Amino acid sequence: MTAILYIALKFLSIVVGGIAAGTIGSLTGLGGATVLVPLLSLFYGIPIIYATGASLVSTIATSAGSASAYTREKITNVKIGIGLEIATTAGAIVGSLTAVYINNNNYSWAIYIIFGVVLLGSLIPTVQRGKYEEPLPIKADWSTKLFQLTGSYYDKRLKKKVDYEGVRWWLAEFIMFFAGVISGLLGIGSGALKVLGMDWAMNLPMKVTTTTSNFMIGITAATGSSIYWYNGYIQVFIAAATAIGVLIGSFIGARILMKITNKNIRWIFFAILSFLGAEMLLRGLQKSRALNISLDLEVVISAIFAFIMISGLYIYTVRGVERHAKGN
Amino acid sequence: MQKEIDLDLITSYVLRTGVVVSLFFILFGTILLFVRNGGMNHTLSYLSNFSNSFDSHSIPLGGIPAGLAALDGIYYITTGLWVLIFTPISVVFIAIIDFLKDKNKLYVAMSIVVLFNLFFAMLVIPRITL
Structure with missing residues (x-):
């Protein structure tokens, strides 16, 4: 009986980890898996390939859950999303096969290092996102017409219909391929790269970008998940x-996001993410034997790094906004 | 305009139903695992050990109907996970129907490429050993 209780506690502790990951993931906009993989692999002692596998499946649940709401509101551009899925699904195949290969050959330290670098790298554009609501118009190019990249949605806050035109479809496909690779390799939705593809390359409005990216994450993760499944991971x-936990967490996160008026609270979570990113990087270096430090020192270095990175970004971003306000 | 409304609503319902059904199977399967102390002839303590050799390789998908009938928790969770995997895929099918209605040949072709990638990952890659 006590054994069953112990296992029940073990199960619940993973659910709680999933809830925390889902909440932080939706508050920061990076998705639950970005928090879940470091959590499971660093603190629960779960082999990283099982952590990425479980995260990939959980990503589908959160993506489908929130995409259900956004497609109803007609902000998601299903057509553009599916067109770009050609590249993300192909990328997901390459990425998950690479993950399987890396794990079968005992190079799993590489996953830690890549994860750390990707996590830290995607924090920077995520922190600065949301400064401008509508993109500056760019002249339509050949791909706009051929791939029918036009659309419109009703913006509740601006109280008007927003028309938009996407450009540089080929560039977005190119970026999406890498988003797919990262998703399959690391078990995350890689929403940050998807947003880069649609916001920066295609010049789509932020609302369309984030909701369409969210819609696409499910299809990409489904491709990766099936490869993980058949390889036993x-x-x-x-x-x-994790599927139960992350889904609950993302609902909590979405609720909190609607209620908080002080956006500065998000900085605490950005700090947690950069701590996890630094930890993953150091753990990977440890496992590859390039570095030999104690676990305590690893935590201290990561904490100092997170503090410096986030204060730097905070000062830079806040000053940028102030300068922007003065300019107007 | 009427047609477009249908597509978005159906997509929204399919996504939500998929998540709810899958969570039901996963939750029910978890309860079964605890109540019956394991599944597929393994004890719960073995299944919950992170370094065991029991993973998705050990679960034949063809055994799902019999497993469900035998109230095996592992098969209920497996069903839930696969419902989850198929949920976003079904959305691509709905989109194809819509593109066909619009006679949008380019997008019909592109959706088929996406489905090809998905089924390549499920049906072809498992037969290639790394």
């Missing part, structure tokens, strides 16, 4: 707990 005990 999904453990049902872990995946069941």
Whole structure:
């Protein structure tokens, strides 16, 4: 009986980890898996390939859950999303096969290092996102007409219909391929890269970009998940707990996001993410034997790094906004 | 305009239903695992050990109907996970129907490429050993 209780606690602790990951993921806009993989691999002692496998499956649940709301509101551009899925699904195949290869050959330290670098790298554009609501118009190019990249949505806050035209479809496809690779390799939705593809390359409005990216994440993750499944890298005990936890967490996150008026609270979570990113990087270097430090020192270095990175970004971003306000 | 409304609403319903159904299976399967102390002839303590050799390789998908009938928790969770995987895929099918109605040949072709990638990952890659 006590054994069953102990296992129940173990299961619940993963669910709680999933809830925390889902909440932080939706508050920061980076998605639950970005928090879940470091959490499971660094603090729960779960082999990283099972952590990425479970995260990939959980990503589908959160993506489908919130995409359900956004497609109803007609902000998501299903057509552009599916067109770009050609590249993300192909990328996901390459990425998950690479993950399988890396794990079968005992190079899993590489996953930690890549994860750390990607996490830290995607923090910068995410922090600065949301400064401008509508993009500056760019002249339509050949791909606008050929791939029918036009659309419109009703913006509740601006109280008007917003028309938009996408450009540089080929460039977005190119970026999306890498977003797919990262998704399959690291078990995350790689929303930051997807947003880069649609916001920066295609010049779509931020609302369309984020909701369409969210819609696409499910299809990309489904491709990766099936490869993980057939190679034996999904453990049902872990995946069941994380799917439940992350879904609950993302609902909590979305609720909090609607209520908080002081956006500065998000900086605490950005700091947690950069701490996790630095930890992953250091752990990877440890595992590859390039570095030999104690666990305590690893935590201290990561904490100092997170503090410096986030204060730097905070000062830079806040000053940028102030300068922007003065300019107007 | 009427047609477009249908597509978005159906997509929205399919996504939500998929998540709810899958969570139901996962939750029910988890409860079964605990109540029956394991599944597929493994004890719960073995299944919950992170370094065991029991993973998705050990679960034949063809065994799902029999597993569900035998109230095996592992098969319920497996069903839930695969419902989840198929949920976003079904959205691509709905989109194809819409593109066909619009006679939008380019997008019909592009959706088929996406489906090809998905089924390539499910049906072809498992047969290639790394």
